[in-house]
Amino acid sequence: MPDTIVDIRGLRKRFGDNEVLKGIDLGVTRGEVIAIIGKSGSGKSTLLRCINGLETFQDGALTVDGEALKHHDAKAMRALRQHVGMIFQSFNLFPHLTVGRNVMLAPALVKQRAAKDGEAQARKLLERVGLAEKFNAMPDQLSGGQQQRVAIARALAMEPAVLLCDEITSALGRRRHDLADGHARDGLRTQGQRPRGLHACRAHP
Ligand SMILES: Nc1ncnc2c1ncn2[C@@H]1O[C@H](COP(=O)(O)OP(=O)(O)OP(=O)(O)O)[C@@H](O)[C@H]1O
Numbered sequence: 001m002p003d004t005i006v007d008i009r010g011l012r013k014r015f016g017d018n019e020v021l022k023g024i025d026l027g028v029t030r031g032e033v034i035a036i037i038g039k040s041g042s043g044k045s046t047l048l049r050c051i052n053g054l055e056t057f058q059d060g061a062l063t064v065d066g067e068a069l070k071h072h073d074a075k076a077m078r079a080l081r082q083h084v085g086m087i088f089q090s091f092n093l094f095p096h097l098t099v100g101r102n103v104m105l106a107p108a109l110v111k112q113r114a115a116k117d118g119e120a121q122a123r124k125l126l127e128r129v130g131l132a133e134k135f136n137a138m139p140d141q142l143s144g145g146q147q148q149r150v151a152i153a154r155a156l157a158m159e160p161a162v163l164l165c166d167e168i169t170s171a172l173g174r175r176r177h178d179l180a181d182g183h184a185r186d187g188l189r190t191q192g193q194r195p196r197g198l199h200a201c202r203a204h205p
């Protein structure tokens, strides 16, 4: 098992004439927590999207857990996303599903987790982010910060080896900010068999 879980060398990404990533080098070891700070539009989300294969790039090399990204291989990309979790800047909760079902969906579909186990795990994770009583609520009945906390629980439910967090605390208050940091670190350490890498991205702490 390689000690470097994310390895990026000379990464270049442009949208048309706009070169956003200009030769990024970054190594993340297992269990390491990294924050990327930069002004709006500097390319933080784009970098995270490259790491989980949502964006292609023009030049450079990027490996996750020793594997190069194979953008043209749908099966390989699905496998990658099973161990690279992402919490999006805009939360992206499924609006037609309750909070509990949002957390339970991916483990049930992708990991074939039994409904009873999935529900127990979802309730535990929601309790940890302070939302135990919202299990049956719909996303549009939640505040922005609460939606963001559901998104954290949902990502942790997949027990990812790498967790990409795109300004996950932007809608949270200062106290919750520290709490979320703790939950994420703790969740990554205790949920699986091995230490996990958390890759955090926060422009406006
Ligand atoms: N799909 C796209 N097509 C064209 N340009 C894009 C696209 N996505 C991002 N960009 C451009 O790439 C640059 C970096 O955007 P990105 O979203 O990565 O910034 P960011 O650092 O995450 O900003 P913020 O702090 O506001 O979230 C911006 O100039 C943006 O306009």
Ligand SMILES: [Mg+2]
Pocket: 044, 045, 046, 089, 166
């Ligand atoms: Mg962004």
